[in-house]
Structures are given as structure tokens and as C-alpha cells.
Amino acid sequence: MSDIPLLPQVEAFLRRPHGLFIDGVNVRSHSSQTLAVTNPATGQVIAQVADADLADIDAAVDSANRGFQLWSQAAPATRGNVLLKLADLLERNREELAQIETCQSGKIIQISRAFEVDQAAHFLRYYAGWATKLSGQTLTPSLPSFNGERYTAFTLREPVGVVVGIVPWNFSTMIAIWKLASALVTGCSIIIKPSEFTPLTLLRIAELAIEAGLPAGVLNVLTGGGHVGKGLVEHPGTHKVSFTGSVPTGIAVGRSAMGAGLTRATLELGGKNAAGFLRDVDVDKAVDGIIEAGFLHSGQICAAAERFFVHRSQIDAVLEKLKLRLSRLNIGSPLDEHTEFGPVTHHQHQLKLLGYFTQARAENNTIIHGGTLIDRPGCYVEPTVILANSINDTLLNEETFGPIATFLPYDSDEELLALMNNGPYGLSASLWTNDLGKALRMVPAIHAGTVWVNMHTLLDPAVPFGGSRSSGIGREFGSAFIEDYTELKSVMIRY
Template sequence: MSNISLLPQVRGFLQREHSSFIDGRQQPADNPHYLEVIDPASDQVISRVAEACVHTVDDAVASSRRGFAQWSQAAPAVRASVLLKLADLIEQHREELAQLETCQSGKLINISRNFEVDQAAHFLRYYAGWATKLSGQTLTPSLPSFNGERYTAFTLREPVGVVVGIVPWNFSTMIALWKLGSALVTGCSIIIKPSEFTPLTILRIAELAIDAGLPAGALNVVTGGGMAGKALIEHPGTDKVSFTGSVPTGLAVGQSAMAANLTRTTLELGGKNAAGFLRDVALSKAVDGIIEAGFLHSGQICAAAERFYVHRSQIEAVTGALSERLAKLKIGSPLDETSEFGPVSNKQHQARLGALFAKARSENSQIIHGGRLLEGPGCYVEPTVILANSVNDSLLNEETFGPVATFLPYDDEEQLIALMNDSPYGLSASLWTNDLSKALRLVPQVQAGTVWVNMHTLLDPAVPFGGVKASGIGREFGGAFIEDYTELKSVMIRY
């Protein structure tokens, strides 16, 4: 089957010259420098976006402060209504947004439809439900009474103010809407800084948000690279930073925010996630699980597994069967609905994966399948299976963020848990077994913010998500996000 045809509105949007979205509209570019948006499936420039300068950042922050003053006073039911209307509009523009996302990120069109767009709308509706459920507590102080006076106290949840949401390129729509939903439902305003590789979908969604009734300034989008992000993080007019991205960049973001204004941060970082397969798992189930855990969206998911531990007696059968399955995947254009495997999202990342393959070969790691960059246009990388020599192999320790599964055998369950925990990171992990009792005993021993059993990668808005150790600070989703987007105010009364 050939590529699907792009909608006329998608073609029209790509042909526009884009800039930062401030005060309810895209602003005329005040910087002559434009960033090119490149289709990773073809290496072709598909659009241009103006890079924000310092004046643009100042304008966005000033607009967000005005937006916060208005939006923070909106009734909770009004906030919920706007988010619900935005979710409806996102679904109505499903194909348009999915095509934009695939064009800019190389994500398979069916993943763009079913995850980026459909799940984004689902998460927004979940956040909308929290608008009328934010609450404090009533308390009874134990202060002594000297002249018959009494005391009572209560707490209030108040929005933190202007939030900066820094969004990566791997799920540029869904992650942006996680941050947008968290901020807006609590009464904050938000400035989204998308990746310079994937700025287009959130610019379109910002237009839809105005159509949904969001006041101008409650949501602004600042386009550009690292300098724009740094200016927002360190700006005296911003109150919180929510960052999703790599561990090294996250550390820099946290340090900059703290040094600037003690700005609070939520850091959802990556790591080197582990998946452990117990001996009772059938071969076919193990292979299905490995593909789910490590190869969805070419492994470009922060929670994806990269370290795979299989019992020594089964390692050869598992890696062999996995290699056979991967060899049959249809690698092709992400706009072809029959493609099963697409490109990675940009040329720089493709080159980095090539360097990691070279390092694996230099260390004599066994590349069982793949390990090559595919020739021709686009950022294509073979799905790769590697058998490590020891725990010291680079690809068992360095985050690849790509379609690379590195295996190491284990001999008993005590060793399995030790190997899974042998990392400075702890975002996610999974255990695969038919013995639920054994799984429930092992889960508390795994050092990760999320532990899946017989599944991996899939997220639900009702379940908090975030990392331990060097994989982050704070939590997304559930009710846990409220702590990070509100300030707790205590009120005491003597009467």
C-alpha cells in the first residue's frame, strides 16, 4: 500500500511560516532566524519555525502572567468545560493532528492516531475531572486557651502561577497535553516550549485551545532551541518548570531553575529501564513482551525497556526467536498504514545510535540481529538485538533511546533483582511471570517508579508516573500531580 494522502489543511499548515504563539495567536517573527522542520522519513524540509529571541520570551511570560490572573479566577467547572471542549476538538481534528505529528516525528501514522491524538484527548478528559475535586483540609489546632478563645484551621490549594512545560520530540503531542492539562486544571497558566524538531502539532493545538474558550495568555507556545528553554527556566516571571527529557539535560534544567529563583521543578527523565523474564514465561509470550517493552515507536519512549534479563537456560531460544520476528517486520514509510517499523525521529539521533553500535562492536558484544543504519533517505535504524558479555558493557549502561534490546542471562531470582537494580536510574521496570504470588513478592524489591507485571510501557492517567534515583523528581497523573502544580496555604483563626 502507498502512503496516505495528506489532508489539504495539513498541506496548508506545513506551508505556513510559523512562530511563537502568544496572546492567542502566532506572533510575527521578531527574529530572522528560522529553524527547519525535517521529515525523518525522507530528510526533506517540510516547514519552518521562527526561533524565539529574548524579547519573545519576555512577551510570552508577560502574556502568561496576565493569563494567570484571569484563568486562576475561573470557576472550577469553567476550567473543566474548556478542557473537555479542547478534548472534543482534538478528536474532531484527529486525522489532521496525526498527520502533522507523523510528518514531523516519523511516528507510524497508526501510533500517531491511537496514542498521540486519542490518548491525549483521553488524558485531557481525566484532568478535567479533577477541576471540581481540588480540596484542602479542616484542622483542629491544639493551642491552649487562656481566656476562653478557641482556634480552628484549614488549608487551601492554590495554583503555583506560570508553568514552563518543556516537551521532548518523541511524543510531542501527548506529553505537551499532559503538562497543559496539569497546569490548566489547577488554575495555572502555561508556556509550552516544544522541541525544535517537533513544534508543529502543539502550535495547531494552541489554536484549537482558543476555539475551546481558553483565554488568551493562559496557554502560550515559545518555539526555539535550548536557549529559549534556558531563558524561560531562568526568567523571574515563571514559577515552575515541568521537564520531560534526558537525564543530563534534566539535571541541567533542575540546577538552572534552583539557581535562578528556587523555581520548583518536576523532572520526568529517562534511564536504563529493565525487564526481567522468569523461567515460567512461554517463549512466544516472552518475544511479544520484549517487542512491546523495547520496540514500540522504535524504542523512543522514556519508559521503554533497554536491559533484558532472561534465564541462562532460555537466553539462546529467546534471542533467536526475537531476531526471527524482527527480521519479518515491514520497515517503511510512517505514512504507509501497513508499515510496522519506521524511522527514528532525527538525523542526530540516528548518528548517535550508529556510534553506540560501533562501541558495542569494539567491546565484542554479540550483535545477534541488526546493528546497522539503513542506507538511503530517512533516519532508519535496524531493530537490534545484542547479547552483552558482562554488566560492564556500554549498551547495558548507556541509554540508547532507540530500537535496541541488550540481553544478559541470569541464574536465579536473587541475581535477577540485583541485575535489574544495578543502575543509577529508576524510571520503570517490568517482571514477566505466570506466578502472581511470586511477582507480588518481587515487585517491592525492584527500584523503579513504575513496575509493570506482564506488560510494559503502557500508561493510564489514573496511575501516577515518575522516576526514582536519577530518573526524576515528582509525579505525573493520578492525584499526585496536584502536589506539583499547587501551593499549600495554611489558615489559622482565633475566635
């Protein structure tokens, strides 16, 4: 077992002085403050990025408004072609981007390649197809005619303006591409604020966007702490925010947006997602589903399941086989192609997860597997399985955003639905069963923006995604994103 060698261009990129990306080029920040980017697999600092200040925010907003004036007038096919060229460039630079991503996030290299690059390119191509399909309606008003005059009306879809995209650290490339593509295909410009933990890959992608033919100013990237996102949301020169992240931060972003002149906001937040396994599910298939739903990328996925409800007749067998499977996982360096489970993305998150283990023990939950940090350099956490005592236990109510699967048995389908719907959140859920008819009857009763059947976590650009209740406002993907990035204008004509 050994790490793949870093490409020379990756090593050169990491050594570069990293500024901000404004008006189509890398520029030095007005601020002298920098932030360290740490490899979570080793604990070593791999780069320094600028911590932008108010002058940088003003410069990026000015650039984005100039870019918007140009890009909003571009032919729809031109917009689509730029996205297609960017998708090609992502694939051409696949290994470079994947290695940068793995170095900054600790994501195992196979996931960086397949999701952060390949899926990002796939989403770009899907969104590119919408460029020539944005449309309004023709309408016939019912106004009375007094002197033979007639009336007609139609609607237009117009881009909202400068979008602020605030991107989390768990999928810093793919989620940024979702926001970038939504904005660009509708004629908006965008300023992306990546997480301070994972800002590097996006700085490289911004360079590729210019190579793809995107005009200067249409895409800007500002690195820095939370004050940068707040400054962008509240700036009078921005018109929409698209935020992906935690529920508390999302609520704060939504309030700031509303207070800044009713700035539009799309909030894709987390939750406490549930997976329910009906009595007829084979135990081995249930274990496969649990690993898919809860342990991909160390559980650091907003839609991942954290609450698992298994019929009482199967709970012991499921937990025993799951413990065995997790004990055999190859835990190691994310740059080793044989690694199946890597670190969490940063030290603060590692300590947060340790706190949940302490809380579980304090509440006398049964730790079936894991429940510890791994004694090695970096931010490693044991994949953990916990059996709770009741639905009120902390680990069944607070989002951990990590490799912690908490279980509770149930006795009836009615009880299962009540358990799955417990709590204020509603991002995603899944049902696992061989009885498709029963599943389809249960789906309408589940409070979640997305419900999977016999699968979990996987997303497709044609299928809208977003949360209900406290898990968010608005939708990504499909055609649903169009309303959030365009303004509807009505035109009436008398003739």
C-alpha cells in the first residue's frame, strides 16, 4: 500500500502564492492576513490563501457587475458552449484537480475523481442544455375592448444579477459547480466564497473557466473566513445568495439576505436524515445500504443518513454484520488507491465528533463499533455504530456530519414513519424494502425534500434536490433552479 505520486503541476500549484480571483486573473488581496490550508490526512500545512477584506469584496462585486452587463447579453448558445468547454477542461485536467482536492479535503482519491471531477463535468453538461431552453409564456388577457382595441401579453425570464455562492468544505468542487452552472446558464454572474478549509481546487477551476471562454468578471472567487460571505450577502451590489451548509449558519445567511433589501436566497441545509429498513429486507443488503447511506466520504455529506431504523426482529443481525464489515475497512491515506475510508476534513470537526462519542457514553448508549479517534497523524475518526435507548437521545437529534450511524429498533410501519418524521428537519430520507407498493404508499407520509427507495445519497442533475422545513428553501437541479436565478417579467400590449 502506498500513495500515488503527486503530479508536478499539483506540486507547483500548491507552492504558488494564492491570491483572489477577480476580473479574470489572480490578484493580491488588499489584506495582509492569510489562512493556512491543512492536509487532514497528515496535519501538514500545504498552502496559504488570502483572507479577503472589505476592499476585496468591493472589487469583486464591481467586477461581477461589469461581468453581468456583458454576460447577460450573450447569446444563449454561447453560454451553453462555455459550460461544455469547461466540462471538457475538467476532464482533461481530471487527475490534477482530483489530487488537489484530496490534498485539501482528505477525500479518498477515488471519490475526488468520480464525484468532484467526473460528476461536476456531468452536471455542467446537463446545465449547458438549459441555456437554449429558458422561456416565458404567451398569454391572452381578458380585458374588455371598448373601441375595437385588442390585448396580448407575454412573460420573460431575466437573470437576477450578481449571485453569491457560498460553498461548504465537504464537496467543494461539485457544489461550487452546481452554483456556478445555475448562475451562468441563466445569464447571471457569480462570486464564489469557498470554505476556508478547502479553497484551492476552485481557484484552479476559475483559471480553467477563463480558458473555456468565460469573460472576465463573470466568475470571481474570494477566499477567507465567514466575514467574507457575510460581507457579500449584505453588499448592495449583489442580488442573490445560494448557500449550502449547516442549518444554524443557513438561518443566519437567510436573515442577512432578507435584511439586505430582500436579497433572494436559496438555502440547501443539513438535517438529521433517516433511513428506514422494512422487515422484508435481506440483512446483507441492509448492511450494504447502511454503508452507502452513512459512511461514504466519512459521512460528510449533507444528505447522508445518520438515523437508522431497523425492525426489531433484525436489529441484532444487522448490527453484528455491520460491525464485522466496518472492522474490515481499509482505513488509510486518501492518496492510496486501496484506501476505503479516510480522515474527516479538519481538526475542529474531529474534536466535535469526539464530543458526540462522550455524549453517547454519558447517555448510556451502546457503542457497537468505533467511538474513538484513530491514533495516527491527521484527522481520523473510527467509523462508529451506536445503539440508542430512545428517540430523544442526542445522537438521534443533533446532526453530527460524520461517520456515526445511530440505530433504534421499531415494531410497526406506523412507528417507523413516526420515528423517521421526528424532529424539525426534512432534507432527505430513504426506505429499503422488496415491497415497492408499500414503499410508494409510505413515501407521501415522509417529511423530506428527497426520498430514495433502495438507495441513498446519489443525486442526478435532472432530479430537483433541496430540503423542506428547517432543511432549506429552494431547489437545485432539474428545471426548478430556473425560478431562483431569474426574475419573471410580464409584458402587456394594447393594439
